Amino acid sequence: MHVTSPFEFDISTQPNALRALAEVSLPDDVVNLVTRDYSRIVITGMGTSHYAGYLLWKTLADRGETAWWI
Numbered sequence: 001m002h003v004t005s006p007f008e009f010d011i012s013t014q015p016n017a018l019r020a021l022a023e024v025s026l027p028d029d030v031v032n033l034v035t036r037d038y039s040r041i042v043i044t045g046m047g048t049s050h051y052a053g054y055l056l057w058k059t060l061a062d063r064g065e066t067a068w069w070i
Contacts, residue, residue, distance in 0.1 A: 040066040
């Protein structure tokens with residue numbers, strides 16, 4: 001792949017970064033954090049990322065999940 005900008009370079013490195021991350025063992029504290037039950041989901045953002053979270057919030061709310069879009 002011919003990379004012409006820093007942005008394209010960043011994008012081109014993401015698959016390998018995700019593969020490397022998938023092979024890492026998570027600390028017990030992190031495993032406990034991500035596997036426990038939560039009573040609500042909070043979706044936040046600023047600017048464009050705020051609006052990007054809207055569909056996720058709407059989908060969760062439509063499924064009956066307690067979700068906040070802030």
